Amino acid sequence: MNGILIGVQFFFSCVIGLYFLLQLKNTKQTKTNICRDSDEKYEKMQRMRCIRLTEPLTEKMRPHDEADIIGQEDGIKALKTALCSPNPQHILIYGSPGVGKTAAARIALEMAKQCEMSPFNSKSKFVEIDATTLRFDERSVADPLMGSVHDPIYQGAGAYGQAGVPQPKPGAVTKAHGGVLFIDEIGELHPIQMNKLLKVLEDRKVYLESAYYSPYDENTPTYVHDVFKNGLPADFRLIGATTRSREEIPSALRSRCVEIFFKDLDEEEIMKIIDRIIAKEHMPIEDTAKEMITQYAANGRDAVSILQTAYNKMLYEHASTIAKTDVEWIVKSGGYTPALHKKLNTGYYIGKVNGLGVMGHSGGMVLEVESIAQKVGTGKGKVNITGVIEEEELKMSTSKAKRKSMAYSSLENVLTLLKVKYNVDYEDYYIHVNYPSGIPVDGPSAGITMFCSLYSALFEEPVPGNIAMTGEVTINGNVYPVGGVSEKIRAAKKAGARAVIIPKENMQETFLKEDIEIIPVETVTEVIEYLWDMPITKKAENILHA
Numbered sequence: 261m262n263g264i265l266i267g268v269q270f271f272f273s274c275v276i277g278l279y280f281l282l283q284l285k286n287t288k289q290t291k292t293n294i295c296r297d298s299d300e301k302y303e304k305m306q307r308m309r310c311i312r313l314t315e316p317l318t319e320k321m322r323p324h325d326e327a328d329i330i331g332q333e334d335g336i337k338a339l340k341t342a343l344c345s346p347n348p349q350h351i352l353i354y355g356s357p358g359v360g361k362t363a364a365a366r367i368a369l370e371m372a373k374q375c376e377m378s379p380f381n382s383k384s385k386f387v388e389i390d391a392t393t394l395r396f397d398e399r400s401v402a403d404p405l406m407g408s409v410h411d412p413i414y415q416g417a418g419a420y421g422q423a424g425v426p427q428p429k430p431g432a433v434t435k436a437h438g439g440v441l442f443i444d445e446i447g448e449l450h451p452i453q454m455n456k457l458l459k460v461l462e463d464r465k466v467y468l469e470s471a472y473y474s475p476y477d478e479n480t481p482t483y484v485h486d487v488f489k490n491g492l493p494a495d496f497r498l499i500g501a502t503t504r505s506r507e508e509i510p511s512a513l514r515s516r517c518v519e520i521f522f523k524d525l526d527e528e529e530i531m532k533i534i535d536r537i538i539a540k541e542h543m544p545i546e547d548t549a550k551e552m553i554t555q556y557a558a559n560g561r562d563a564v565s566i567l568q569t570a571y572n573k574m575l576y577e578h579a580s581t582i583a584k585t586d587v588e589w590i591v592k593s594g595g596y597t598p599a600l601h602k603k604l605n606t607g608y609y610i611g612k613v614n615g616l617g618v619m620g621h622s623g624g625m626v627l628e629v630e631s632i633a634q635k636v637g638t639g640k641g642k643v644n645i646t647g648v649i650e651e652e653e654l655k656m657s658t659s660k661a662k663r664k665s666m667a668y669s670s671l672e673n674v675l676t677l678l679k680v681k682y683n684v685d686y687e688d689y690y691i692h693v694n695y696p697s698g699i700p701v702d703g704p705s706a707g708i709t710m711f712c713s714l715y716s717a718l719f720e721e722p723v724p725g726n727i728a729m730t731g732e733v734t735i736n737g738n739v740y741p742v743g744g745v746s747e748k749i750r751a752a753k754k755a756g757a758r759a760v761i762i763p764k765e766n767m768q769e770t771f772l773k774e775d776i777e778i779i780p781v782e783t784v785t786e787v788i789e790y791l792w793d794m795p796i797t798k799k800a801e802n803i804l805h806a
Contacts (some may be wrong), residue, residue, distance in 0.1 A: 275684045317568040321537055323363040329461065330536075330560070331529035332360055339368040339518045343440075343497065344375040350498040352446070352514060355522030356505060356623075357470070358559030361501040362444060363620045364522070369440045384439035385491075387496075389432050402591030406456050407431030407492055408698065411425070425480050426470035428487045433460050436496040446500030447509055459514055461498060465491035468517040523747065524623035526754055527554040527599075533563050543571050545582035556596040566590055602626045604756045608722035615709030616730040616752055616760070618744035626728060630708045631693045633717040641687045645671050647695030670707040674714060676735045677784070684718060691717075705742035708761065710783055712791065721792055726771030728752040729761035729787070737784045741765040749774055761787055 323329045326336055332657060335353070342349045353361045356651065369386050372378045394405055402408050410427040432441060442519060443449065449457070460466055473488050474480070498517070502509060506519065525533075531554050538704035549570065559564035570586045573579075579586075590596075604614060611631040619625050636642075648667040678684040693710060716723045730748050732740040745766040752760045759777035767780040781787050 263391075271351045272781045275535070278384055283796045317537070317541070318564050321533075321564055322369065322542070323360060326367055329360045329364055329367065330532045332364060332522050335360075335520055335522045336364055336368070338518070339364055340371055340517045341554045341788035342371040342520075343368050343380070344378050346377045346379070348372065348378065348380070348497045350517040351500070352509065352517040353499065353503070353522060354519065354526050357503055358561035359522045359525060360560065361522055362442065364502070365440070365499045375413070381548075385436055386434050386440050388442045388444065390444045391453075392445050394449070394453065395774060403431055405431050405453055406460065406467050407434055407468060409468050409473075411470055411472050424763040425477070426472045426486060426695050428468055428492065430492055431466065433457070433494040433496065434492045437493045439496055440499055441496045442501070444497045445500050445501040445503065446513075447504035451510075452492050454510060454513065457498075458516070460494050461516055463491070464493075464495040466494050467491040495626060498745050503727070520534060524619075525559055528754075530554045530557050532676050533560050534567060537564065537567055541571075543582065544566070544574075544580060545570070546584055548584040549582050549587045552584055552591070556587075556591050558599050562596070566594075566596070567713075569594075588730070602628075602755050604728070604752075605725040606756075609718055609725055610722050611713055611717035612725070613709050613713040613716065613723050614725070614728040614752075614757065615706050616728050616748035616753075616803070617703065617705065618747050624696045624747035624749070626746060626751055626755045626757075627709075628696055628708075629693065629706065629713045630696060631691065631710075631713040631717040633714060634690045635688055636659060636690045637688065639687050641685075641689045641691065643671070643675065643686065644692045645694070647694070660749065667706050670704050670733065671710055673707060673733055673735050674711045676736055677711070677733065678714065680735070681737055689718070703742075704732040704740075705744075706738055707731060708784065708787060712787060714780045715788065723791060724758075726756060727761065728755070728757045731761070731763040731766075733784060739783060739787070741761045746771075749776065749778070753778065761790065 317665070329336060335355075339351065341351075342351050351365075353365065355361050357550065366386055369384065372380045373382055373384060389405065389690065408429045410429055411656055439642070450682050468491070470488070473484070475485065475489070500513070500517070506514070516661065533548065534550055534553055536544070536551075545567075553563055553566050553570075557566055567582075570582045572581050572587070573586050602625070611633070615627040615629050617627045624799065645668060646745060648665060675686050675691075679686055691714065708729050711733050712723060712729065715721065726746075730742055732742055732746050734740060741763040745762055746768075747773060749760050749762070753774055753776045757776065758777055761781055762771075763780045764780040764782045767778070771778045779790055781790070
């Protein structure tokens with residue numbers, strides 16, 4: 261009996277020993293396989309690192325100092341003013357793609373580091389993230405912006421998880437401590453993230469929470485106790501960039517930041533970028549090809565892309581220079597549309613007046629207004645307006661409302677003014693007012709332009725083609741202030757205007773340095789007397805009594 265028990269015991273001992281032997285062998289084999297696989301992947305990674313393509317032209321031409329950013333002198337100055345001071349401010353940069361927002365922010369921080377009165381130093385970091393790629397979990401399991409807590413129940417908790425200790429993970433706001441946090445496309449940030457960010461801007465620290473944290477647990481490291489008690493440091497300056505309009509950004513964020521507008525580039529500035537690339541890369545190109553690029557490039561990136569494609573085409577076809585036909589082919593194949601760079605004529609026109617508007621981000625532009633007025637009989641008249649937005653929708657916190665567009669309302673104001681104050685019965689005329697630019701127009705600043713256009717058409721008085729104007733008109737004939745006057749004056753100057761008529765309340769001393777005649781007015785009577793010698797009341801009396 262004892263022999264049987266000993267035999268059974270010996271058998272099971274052999275089985276157990278064989279099991280552990282096989283397990284040990286498998287473990288060694290697994291380690292060997294892991295090491296072999298790791299070595300193979302490491303060698304593959306090293307071979308991949310040895311393969312390098314040529315640097316793209318866009319990377320070569322990336323601005324590295326203030327002089328490299330073309331056309332944004334005012335924006336750069338505003339950035340330096342906000343950062344290079346004893347108390348740097350948070351900043352919001354508005355601008356179209358490719359105008360230099362990110363590069364300007366980087367350069368501004370480097371300049372602030374060299375400023376003695378600035379709190380930034382050589383260790384200040386520039387942490388860049390894109391709001392469109394930020395993903396977060398409402399339970400704070402993962403949050404690359406604010407930081408998160410890796411609780412011990414989640415996979416990958418490591419030694420902290422085995423000890424039952426929650427592990428804090430710093431986010432971008434903590435990584436940017438002592439420096440600048442740059443959030444590209446900040447307008448795309450989720451509302452929850454936006455509210456958290458506003459709280460961090462106020463507290464300058466991030467507080468994390470976890471159900472697994474106990475302040476009385478002696479096994480919890482001092483670092484973790486400190487984080488949950490005092491929060492993660494997040495004392496930084498925010499620079500947010502967006503392609504959205506000012507109205508689309510939450511007012512709570514805007515009120516905490518200095519707002520800076522980067523304007524769209526014009527033909528001259530695009531040409532400077534092209535000349536800089538040509539000089540650096542020694543590209544042979546015809547002058548006509550350069551001029552055509554400026555007509556189709558809306559920003560610096562477009563200019564670089566078109567020029568690089570044209571250069572590649574030249575090399576591929578073994579040509580000696582970049583010709584205009586090469587750019588024409590690129591424009592056609594790439595679907596580029598001409599940029600809006602209007603030039604004014606110097607003649608005189610009936611019913612045709614140059615208005616001014618703002619398109620995109622602080623980019624002024626000239627908008628033609630043309631009108632016809634034909635008498636058709638008492639009470640048989642009709643009024644048409646084309647090229648404007650007829651209706652707009654207003655979104656409020658709890659409801660929506662619709663109203664006539666401000667441009668359409670401006671025309672009604674002008675018609676009422678002509679009828680009541682100057683005895684012009686527009687009901688007896690077929691009137692058509694048109695904006696032929698192909699861009700939907702809205703806003704009250706077209707009032708003065710519509711008035712002059714209709715006056716010219718009604719009384720057949722020609723208007724000088726080298727004069728532009730902007731301003732809101734009331735039914736009493738007053739000219740009210742409008743927005744974007746600085747940009748509008750610059751646009752008129754670049755288009756070749758001799759003079760610009762603006763509301764008197766918009767007048768600034770800096771406008772006198774623009775090398776263009778500025779005519780501030782308070783009423784439409786002043787406008788008429790400037791454009792024509794005879795006041796409108798006398799002209800209307802002559803027409804009505806003829």
